Amino acid sequence: MRRLQTEMNxxxxxxxxxxxxxxxxxxxxxxxxxxxxxxxxxxxxEDELDISVHRDTVTLKGERRTHVDGLKGYHRRERVAGAFLRTLSLPFSVDPDRVEAHYRNGVLHMSLHRPDADKPKRISVNAR
Incomplete structure (x- = not known):
């Protein structure tokens, strides 16, 4: 019984x-x-996705629905359905005007560009 309890835990x-x-x-x-x-x-x-960008945070929100016509029960259910919300914090601000998003074959591709003013600048040193 203890081994069963340990395995269940x-x-x-x-x-x-x-x-x-x-x-x-x-x-x-x-x-x-x-x-x-x-x-x-x-x-x-595609129309169930909502992407928002604010400063250094990207939020992805949507809903995955189950479409089973004429069936009333499950034999096995492994795919999660329902609403989701995922927030991602980045180490820098995002330029909201330069965000690109493409959705193909169930994969969302986003390009989030850093503002030019926020990019590190290389400083040259002049020796006299």
Whole structure:
């Protein structure tokens, strides 16, 4: 019984740690000019997505619906449905006028550019 209880506790901890990772899953790639974000959101219609940018924060909001016509119950249900909200903090401000977003094959691609005034400047040193 103790071994069964230990195994059940381990399974519940693993499931809760995966849920804490956040949905949708995102990869963020940084460069000196900004970041590229890729978010996996299969099954979400393009018009169900709401992307907002404010200073150094990007928010992705939407809803994934289940479309099962004529069926009343599940044999197995592994795909999560419902509303989601994911906020991502960046190490710099984003230029909201230069944000680009493309959605194809269930993957959202966003390019978030850093304002020119916020980019580091190289200072040359003159020796006299």
């Amino acid at each position: 381990r399974l519940f901890q693993a499931a809760s740690s995966q849920a804490d990772a956040g949905y949708p899953a995102m990869n963020v790639y940084a460069s000196p000019d900004g970041v590229a974000v890729m978010a996996e959101i299969p099954g979400v219609a």
